[in-house]
Every structure is written in structure tokens, then in C-alpha cells.
Amino acid sequence: MAKQNIYDNETFFEDFREKRSREVNFNDCLETPILTAMLPDLTGKTVLDVGCGMGQHAKQYADLGASSVTGIDISEKMLEHARTHFSAPNITYRKLAMEDLGTLHEPFDVITSSLAFDYAEDFTALMADLYGLLKPGGTLVYSMSHPMATAWDGAYDRYTRAETGERLYANVRNYAKEGLRKVKWVVEDYEVYHRTFATIVNAMISAGFLIEECRESCALEELLAAHPDVFGGTVHRPDFVFFRCRRL
Numbered sequence: 708m709a710k711q712n713i714y715d716n717e718t719f720f721e722d723f724r725e726k727r728s729r730e731v732n733f734n735d736c737l738e739t740p741i742l743t744a745m746l747p748d749l750t751g752k753t754v755l756d757v758g759c760g761m762g763q764h765a766k767q768y769a770d771l772g773a774s775s776v777t778g779i780d781i782s783e784k785m786l787e788h789a790r791t792h793f794s795a796p797n798i799t800y801r802k803l804a805m806e807d808l809g810t811l812h813e814p815f816d817v818i819t820s821s822l823a824f825d826y827a828e829d830f831t832a833l834m835a836d837l838y839g840l841l842k843p844g845g846t847l848v849y850s851m852s853h854p855m856a857t858a859w860d861g862a863y864d865r866y867t868r869a870e871t872g873e874r875l876y877a878n879v880r881n882y883a884k885e886g887l888r889k890v891k892w893v894v895e896d897y898e899v900y901h902r903t904f905a906t907i908v909n910a911m912i913s914a915g916f917l918i919e920e921c922r923e924s925c926a927l928e929e930l931l932a933a934h935p936d937v938f939g940g941t942v943h944r945p946d947f948v949f950f951r952c953r954r955l
């Protein structure tokens with residue numbers, strides 16, 4: 708199974724760290740509030756955060772009362788940042804690819820993931836592995852790039868714009884063609900997997916999950932009004948999709 712580790716590329720890592728650390732960024736302003744609203748009560752729960760990156764979410768879950776948080780990621784650079792800046796006595800950061808989740812043996816109460824599943828080549832196998840790692844009644848809550856956002860090949864602007872620069876509508880190409888997309892984004896060959904909304908939903912269903920909630924991102928009015936240049940496109944198409952599902 709192909710595993711890209713682009714976050715250990717110095718240029719890509721520095722660019723991501725800089726964007727992720729800005730006061731106004733898509734993760735903190737758009738993704739995290741929605742994902743947080745979909746979480747179950749974490750008090751006393753064991754949590755696995757897949758693709759934990761720099762550790763912001765793992766620390767958040769520890770602060771929300773989780774008894775333990777295990778953050779796994781393929782990138783040593785991201786884990787180093789997490790250990791340095793977002794540590795707590797009950798957080799363990801481990802270098803592990805999501806393709807190798809089967810090597811974990813203890814089941815978790817809650818599994819989370821923020822914007823990491825875009826990199827999974829076999830989404831159906833991933834959902835089956837996650838199902839197997841949850842205790843009966845356990846919850847999976849995750850976000851990933853919305854299929855309308857990954858239906859892009861990097862060869863054209865994501866939006867058609869007015870002469871003023873205002874975004875008029877989103878450009879989506881080859882939505883029905885699933886698979887690896889190599890696009891120029893910070894580096895020449897940024898790799899992400901595109902799949903349709905139906906494929907994503909059916910992978911959860913075939914794993915056995917009960918889908919409890921789905922959300923799609925759009926900036927709230929105040930955020931849009933305060934930062935139209937950053938979030939103006941979110942009304943034309945969602946950047947992220949979110950699911951909460953349960954192992955029966």
C-alpha cells in the first residue's frame with residue numbers, strides 16, 4: 708500500500724507549520740469547531756487520534772477529560788512538534804502509519820481523525836480497521852477534505868473570479884474519476900486521493916458503522932464578514948466533510 712510522507716519534507720513541513728500557526732487558519736476557524744461539536748463526552752474515555760500531526764487535537768482531547776490519548780502519525784517532524792508543544796502525562800505520540808493500524812491491539816472508546824484520511828489509498832480497508840479498533844458502542848468522529856474539494860487537478864484556479872478577485876463559483880472537474888491526484892501545492896507532486904461522497908459513505912456502511920451525523924463546512928457569517936478573502940469560497944463549496952459513526 709502506497710504511503711506518502713510529505714510532512715517530513717522540510718519545505719512542505721515549514722509551509723504547513725506556518726499556515727497552521729496563523730491566527731486565522733482553516734483548521735482552527737473552520738475544521739476544529741465543527742469536529743468539536745460532533746464529539747461525544749470524552750470524560751474518562753480512551754482516545755486514538757489518527758494522523759495527529761502537531762498534536763493540537765490530542766491536547767484538546769486530554770483537556771476535555773479523556774483518560775488517555777494516543778496520537779499516531781507517519782511524520783517524525785509532526786510528532787516532534789507535538790511532543791514539544793502539545794504534551795500531557797496522559798498523551799502518547801507514536802510513529803505509525805494508518806495503513807498499519809492492525810498492529811494496535813487494545814481497543815479504544817473513541818477514535819478521531821482530522822484531515823488525515825485524504826492520504827489513505829484504500830478507504831474501505833481503513834474503515835474496517837477502525838471498526839475493529841473500537842470497543843462495542845465506541846465512536847469514530849473524523850473530518851477529511853470534501854470530495855468536491857479533491858475533484859481538482861491543480862491546473863486551474865479553484866474558483867472562477869470577477870475582475871475584482873471576488874469568487875463567483877467553484878470549479879470542479881472529473882468528480883466521478885476516483886483515485887490518486889498529484890497536484891502542485893507547495894511541492895510539485897502533492898498526492899491526495901479523491902473519491903466520491905457515495906464511496907466514502909459506502910465504506911462506513913460496509914465496515915458495519917451506524918452513521919449518526921454528517922456535516923459539511925461553511926464559514927459562519929461573522930467569520931465570513933471578518934475575513935472574506937480567506938473564507939469567501941466556503942459558500943460555493945465545502946472544503947471539509949465530517950462524520951460521526953458508531954460501532955454497534
Ligand SMILES: C[S@@+](CC[C@H](N)C(=O)[O-])C[C@H]1O[C@@H](n2cnc3c(N)ncnc32)[C@H](O)[C@@H]1O
Nearest residue numbers: 714758759760780781782785804805821823826
Ligand atoms: C493535514 S495534516 C492534519 C494534522 C492534524 N490532524 C491537524 O488537524 O492539525 C495531515 C496529517 O496526516 C498525517 N499522515 C499522512 N499520511 C499518513 C499515514 N499514511 N498514516 C498516518 N498519518 C499520516 C500527516 O503526516 C499529517 O500530520
